Amino acid sequence: MTRATRKSTIYDIARLSGASPSTVSAALGENWRKRRIAEATVETIRRIATEQGYSTNMQARGLRKARSGLVGMVIPLHDNRFFSSMSQSFEALARDRGQVPVIASSMRDPTEERRIVETLISYAVDYLFIAGATDPEAVTAMCRAADLRHVFVDLPGRGAPSVVSDNYKGAYDLTQRLLADRTISGQTPRDRIYFIGGDDTDYASACRIAAFRDVLANAGQPVLPEQIIACGYAPRSATREIAALCDRLGSLPSGMFVNSLTAFEGVLGHLSSLPLEAFRSSVIGCYDYDPFAAYLQFPVHMVRQDAHGLIREAYRMIEEDPYDLVLTMVEPEQIAPRTYYDSPFSDRG
Amino acid sequence: MTRATRKSTIYDIARLSGASPSTVSAALGENWRKRRIAEATVETIRRIATEQGYSTNMQARGLRKARSGLVGMVIPLHDNRFFSSMSQSFEALARDRGQVPVIASSMRDPTEERRIVETLISYAVDYLFIAGATDPEAVTAMCRAADLRHVFVDLPGRGAPSVVSDNYKGAYDLTQRLLADRTISGQTPRDRIYFIGGDDTDYASACRIAAFRDVLANAGQPVLPEQIIACGYAPRSATREIAALCDRLGSLPSGMFVNSLTAFEGVLGHLSSLPLEAFRSSVIGCYDYDPFAAYLQFPVHMVRQDAHGLIREAYRMIEEDPYDLVLTMVEPEQIAPRTYYDSPFSDRG
DNA sequence: AACATCTGCACAATCGATGCAGCAAGTAGA
DNA sequence: TCTACTTGCTGCATCGATTGTGCAGATGTT
Numbered sequence A, B: 001m002t003r004a005t006r007k008s009t010i011y012d013i014a015r016l017s018g019a020s021p022s023t024v025s026a027a028l029g030e031n032w033r034k035r036r037i038a039e040a041t042v043e044t045i046r047r048i049a050t051e052q053g054y055s056t057n058m059q060a061r062g063l064r065k066a067r068s069g070l071v072g073m074v075i076p077l078h079d080n081r082f083f084s085s086m087s088q089s090f091e092a093l094a095r096d097r098g099q100v101p102v103i104a105s106s107m108r109d110p111t112e113e114r115r116i117v118e119t120l121i122s123y124a125v126d127y128l129f130i131a132g133a134t135d136p137e138a139v140t141a142m143c144r145a146a147d148l149r150h151v152f153v154d155l156p157g158r159g160a161p162s163v164v165s166d167n168y169k170g171a172y173d174l175t176q177r178l179l180a181d182r183t184i185s186g187q188t189p190r191d192r193i194y195f196i197g198g199d200d201t202d203y204a205s206a207c208r209i210a211a212f213r214d215v216l217a218n219a220g221q222p223v224l225p226e227q228i229i230a231c232g233y234a235p236r237s238a239t240r241e242i243a244a245l246c247d248r249l250g251s252l253p254s255g256m257f258v259n260s261l262t263a264f265e266g267v268l269g270h271l272s273s274l275p276l277e278a279f280r281s282s283v284i285g286c287y288d289y290d291p292f293a294a295y296l297q298f299p300v301h302m303v304r305q306d307a308h309g310l311i312r313e314a315y316r317m318i319e320e321d322p323y324d325l326v327l328t329m330v331e332p333e334q335i336a337p338r339t340y341y342d343s344p345f346s347d348r349g
Numbered sequence C: 001a002a003c004a005t006c007t008g009c010a011c012a013a014t015c016g017a018t019g020c021a022g023c024a025a026g027t028a029g030a
Numbered sequence D: 001t002c003t004a005c006t007t008g009c010t011g012c013a014t015c016g017a018t019t020g021t022g023c024a025g026a027t028g029t030t
Helices: A011-016 A022-029 A039-051 A058-065 A081-096 A111-121 A137-144 A168-185 A203-217 A235-249 A260-270 A307-319 B010-017 B021-028 B039-051 B057-063 B081-096 B110-122 B136-145 B168-183 B203-218 B235-249 B261-271 B306-320
Strands: A070-075 A101-103 A129-133 A149-153 A164-166 A193-196 A255-258 A282-287 A303-304 A327-330 A332-333 B070-075 B102-106 B129-131 B149-153 B163-167 B192-198 B255-258 B283-287 B300-304 B327-330 B332-336
Touching: A011 A022, A011 A039, A011 B136, A058 B057, A058 B300, A070 A081, A070 A111, A081 A101, A081 A129, A081 A255, A081 A307, A081 B102, A081 B129, A101 A111, A101 B081, A101 B102, A111 A129, A111 A137, A111 A149, A111 B306, A129 A137, A129 A307, A129 B192, A137 A149, A137 B129, A149 A235, A149 A307, A164 A168, A164 A203, A164 A307, A168 A193, A168 A203, A168 A282, A168 A303, A168 A332, A168 B081, A235 A260, A235 B057, A255 A260, A282 B081, A303 A327, A307 A327, B010 B021, B010 B039, B010 B149, B021 B039, B021 B136, B070 B081, B070 B110, B081 B102, B081 B129, B110 B129, B110 B136, B129 B283, B129 B306, B136 B149, B136 B327, B168 B255, B168 B332, B192 B235, B235 B261, B255 B261, B306 B327
Parallel strands: A070 A101, A070 A129, A129 A149, A149 A164, A164 A327, A193 A255, A255 A282, A282 A303, B070 B102, B070 B129, B129 B149, B149 B163, B163 B327, B192 B255, B255 B283, B283 B300
Antiparallel strands: A303 A332, B300 B332
8 A cells, every 4th residue: 555665776775875886786796705895884785775675677787787587488388288397397497597487388380489589589588498499490590690599399400409309219119009009909900000180290290100100110011191190289170080080990990199188189079979898999099198188998008208308408408518509309208008998997007 | 600790789770870879769669750750761770670680678678668568477387277278378468468478486385476576576577467376465565565566366365456266156066066966866975075185275275165165064964174185286195185085984985076186186096996886976076177087987077267267357457447456256167077977988068 | 031830850868787997095015 | 104915995887778858950931
């Protein structure tokens, strides 16, 4: 209710303490020893600053020092398990370093991405992390012009260090597990394993598709074009595609490699109309992990990407000297099904 | 690879265009008409600025105008469906207004929360949104001192407008649905409905517990203390509590009101060791929504909070004049089970 | 022709923090 | 006593954009 008074500045503290603004600045900072300020003076100034509720005006400091203390990160979406885990890790690591994280989402739109990068540059962020870049070249060009250190995460760029999930390995292992499961269950595969969801022009999906192809080719089951249904990330389109597929096949396919949680959500939207028996002869895997998806009434093989590891590596890269254009891989983790048919809820782990 | 040149400023543009810095500033801004800059001059200046890749130094502008163009939001966690939806909405609305959102997570720690607010104030954010505040009074005090407009979201504060989910109504309806389901299934409730998860000192949980009590009391089943198991948000502790409960009862309770997704995840951790039959005589509800949790092999009643609606209202409040200390409620949505026992995957909706 | 008005722009102060250069007073060494 | 340092602090310019004020020159008015 009390009318707010203007925020106090070093000039106010200077007046109150009888010292000069530059002394106040030094006393409140780290380097008062080098500036030969007496310890007693420092203490007085700090006491007064606390009493006055002083806090540094970061805009002024940033202007003067040409560094803001902000670190930027661009992610495709906030509303996504994988990316929001990255946000959480990023925030923790940034705070450890006394930096302030600014996280923006691009909605996978190159135009929006460029606008965001430009904005972050305007605010003089000290570093920039770009996850799932849609146009790495453009980002690098802008960062170069602004002399800004940046790292690509999850999707590599050629102009800066990159840290990515080992999508090939994750998908390779997942596909092998699907094949093995199909074999163990002693069935004659009545048809092929399908790859569903994602966008085959996006880097991660392309790696996974390559691994999927390789495993099946090695197993003597070369992949036909129709087995790759890269229908995007929207649940709705996955529902449509899986329905159409089941229609064509007359049943569930004998195996599904679902490329994202959102696609899996869409797949479930169709699967929910089928009797449980229909799943007995189908093996299902999903790239990405969700704790609830692990408890469905049929087994689901999942892959959990190491969001924290990615960000940790990315920070290492960006702080390293020299700042090399290397590509670092971080391994994802395979998660065995939590449930199985006959004792639907019995833990195998 | 080209060595980065210093970012260009209005002084560079001024030199190149033969105009003065103030003319350049006006020409690049909105108010060149008021400042009577000739249209031709504006065009020349803008052309040169584009050629030079000029972008405003927001630190300098912020320093001069005492506004940064940043808007802050504090959330407990990034890694959470509800809060990350809020982030997504917040970002969209902020961008619509040409502002830059800065989202920070407090980990539900009052000390961290204060530190974050202080930091955001240092960066001169124009508005502050605080979701799930742990110490609203302290936040208000700091914002008052800095003359900063703020809004509380999801958890109300007395010193600023607040927008909250109607937790009472959401929990009231959910509890009623649980009761009704138990009645429909024609069973004699062998025991009581339990409330599991959350923290009874936190505002949302308290509202929900109150509704839970009221519904049961109205139904002639007054709630005993042991029915409220507010064991926090960690999956692990929910697992432990539900296991202990089942042990005491000798079976699953006849009904469970699970207060958060993380608690539900923990509950599932125990439930996964039970045969499906055990669920037939138990009704289960979860406050908060997850698409995969909706497809488990037993019916789950869920509540979906309107994250977007909350943020939309919060923005309305903060931009409104006068800036009133009102409390706005936003209704959550009840989500019917997607699955049912006998045709485990058949849609009832 | 004398005066008023308008147009288009430049000047200079300002926002708050920082850091270099320098100055007065004190201490030490010769 | 005089130079040579050291200590503790102040003054001033600076970062880049904004904005109130002012000033020529052009145009209009009587």
